[in-house]
Amino acid sequence: MRYRVSHTTTYTYDDDVSSSFGIAHCRPRELPWQHVASRSVSIDPVPNDISDDIDCYGNVVSYFHVTEPHLQLTIDALSEVTVVPTEYDADALLTPWENARPILNPRIARGAWAAAEFALESPKARHVEAARRYAAASLTAGRPVGEAVTDLMHRIKTDFHYDKTATTVTSTVADVMDKRAGVCQDFAHLALACLRSHGIAARYVSGYLATRTPAGKPRMVGADASHAWVAAWIPGSDQWLAFDPTNDQWASDRHVTVAWGRDYGDVPPVKGVIFTEAKKSTLRVAVDVAPLEEYSQA
Structure with a gap:
């Protein structure tokens, strides 16, 4: 099956966050039974520094640092993946x-x-x-x-x-x-x-x-x-x-x-550290996994 996967994580604060360091595990792995045609991560506000790496288990990890003051932080991951059933010995x-x-x-x-x-x-x-x-x-x-x-x-x-x-x-x-x-x-x-x-x-x-x-x-x-x-x-x-x-x-x-x-x-989807005087924060997560054909026919 071919899928379009969208995963949006939104943090909202009641006061400015001056600096936000984060790590995200939200890019699917390339595997014998799973082919990743595309995968991307966008962050708002745009980070001053962002990079990808492979951790000790072979996972794709995104590291980012946002220094623009913000009341809301959004991490939006989008992937296109094909998965086939695994055949076991x-x-x-x-x-x-x-x-x-x-x-x-x-x-x-x-x-x-x-x-x-x-x-x-x-x-x-x-x-x-x-x-x-x-x-x-x-x-x-x-x-x-x-x-x-x-x-x-x-x-x-x-x-x-x-x-x-x-x-x-x-x-x-x-x-x-x-x-x-x-x-x-x-x-x-x-x-x-x-x-x-x-x-x-x-x-x-x-x-x-x-x-x-x-x-x-x-x-x-x-x-x-x-x-x-x-x-x-x-x-x-x-x-x-x-x-x-x-x-x-x-x-x-x-x-x-x-x-x-x-x-x-x-392997949490997102974790990090923020610098802020905020007393309250909220987290919203929206995930959608749709057969790619739905988007081809739209």
Whole structure:
């Protein structure tokens, strides 16, 4: 599928901001299953300094510094992307999960050394005991890693309720386990804690999910949102099985990958530091993921 992805982030302040330093992860990655035809980021006010770089995980990162005094800051990212379904090595998915632990089995595959970092605890995906016990029901002795990961995904969808009011950006895996509710970011962190606490390497993936429109209804522009899912390392093929616990499915050609890291803290869409006397600020985010054909026919 070909998509036009628009992601606009707007900060509004009640007093002038004299200086704003920012980092943005909002340019999709070029990947074997994803081709990026174009990607751009525009910022208003225009920064005195802006540059792009590649971070340690291979993500495209935009750095900017705005020195013009402003009451509003807008970061507008626009991309055109083609995504195809990923084909996995069926034999590799049959590997017993116990053999898919790169720290305990460093010689199991050539890429084990690179995957090992993603088997470690990270700040937003702590290995709480409740998550370890929850995962144990899926990680039974000798079970194929593909089957075990998929079963964990099914159970998270069944046992946890999607609720935007249940958690905040500071909520922990322990909070999600206790409330049995959260949003995509929470479910991704939960899945990470579940797998990593048993030694399986898994990474946090940020991006977008193209929503399906009910038959006969016009697609609502702006209805899409930033999304998060997880990818578990599969030795033998050195592939990563990408799965979406929020929607109970493997990542498909509807999932546009922007960046990945240990957890959300590595790849937020925008973060930064401002210098201001402002007491209040507001944040508005508008995301739209549309099949490119819609724009071709307009």
